[in-house]
Amino acid sequence: MTPIAIEALGLSAGYGGREVLQDVSLTLRAGEILCMIGHNGAGKSTLLRVLFGLHRPSAGNVRIFGDTLPGFTPAALGAAGVALVPEGRGVFPDLTVEEIFGLALWSAGVPKSGQRERIDEVLEVLPRIKEFRTRRAGTLSGGQQQMVSIGRALLTRPKVLLLDEPSIGLAPKLFQDLIRPIAALRESRGMSILLVEQNVREAFAVSDRVLVMRSGKFIFEGAPAELDHARLMELF
Numbered sequence: 001m002t003p004i005a006i007e008a009l010g011l012s013a014g015y016g017g018r019e020v021l022q023d024v025s026l027t028l029r030a031g032e033i034l035c036m037i038g039h040n041g042a043g044k045s046t047l048l049r050v051l052f053g054l055h056r057p058s059a060g061n062v063r064i065f066g067d068t069l070p071g072f073t074p075a076a077l078g079a080a081g082v083a084l085v086p087e088g089r090g091v092f093p094d095l096t097v098e099e100i101f102g103l104a105l106w107s108a109g110v111p112k113s114g115q116r117e118r119i120d121e122v123l124e125v126l127p128r129i130k131e132f133r134t135r136r137a138g139t140l141s142g143g144q145q146q147m148v149s150i151g152r153a154l155l156t157r158p159k160v161l162l163l164d165e166p167s168i169g170l171a172p173k174l175f176q177d178l179i180r181p182i183a184a185l186r187e188s189r190g191m192s193i194l195l196v197e198q199n200v201r202e203a204f205a206v207s208d209r210v211l212v213m214r215s216g217k218f219i220f221e222g223a224p225a226e227l228d229h230a231r232l233m234e235l236f
């Protein structure tokens, strides 16, 4: 049986007393790519933030590789192998790509002697970063910034990657070029991915399973092939 990377049970969460997630449960297996879709404001980003310890749930619990973490903080989750690439890139505009990577390696506690190997690994997955690694992030295109943001997460060798709408602002072809090599990491490294996406066509092409969220609840779970155009229209 494939190990379970993330098991979330009965999660509820909200903001200022308004409940956004309502009793949500999900299982992400090792090496699986799970795609989460849903209308704007459904609660997808909130769920990712809860799973990365950035937002405290009001109920429920999460196990990472079978363990309940003592402190459910981003640092504890990072140490357990979970990385989040938030919506909107979030790269420091005044730093060069090399500086951003250096900072990420430093904050992950990777010793100097191991840093070269980590960077080479990332450049193997996202080779186009080589073309702009000495440039300041603020001068890069949206697609390039997205690569840097994902590259930064990959430097920590995550076992689970939480990706929040990586296609935003990208042409479909660019998104394809970005997501496919990352998706391939599930075979080469057994990495699991929870992918929140609106670009259904490309996201479904790399996903094993799909969850549809509406108003803080999952209303569908199944294989991408089960969601043809008509069924998608009905669920949205």
Ligand SMILES: Nc1ncnc2c1ncn2[C@@H]1O[C@H](COP(=O)(O)OP(=O)(O)OP(=O)(O)O)[C@@H](O)[C@H]1O
Pocket (backbone or CB within 6 Å): 015, 020, 038, 039, 040, 041, 042, 043, 044, 045, 046, 047, 087
């Ligand atoms: N920091 C916050 N404070 C208050 N309300 C928030 C906050 N973040 C999100 N919300 C609200 O919570 C609800 C769910 O938002 P969330 O960002 O999780 O949805 P989403 O499914 O990721 O949407 P989108 O596809 O637009 O990113 C929305 O009504 C949103 O306005």
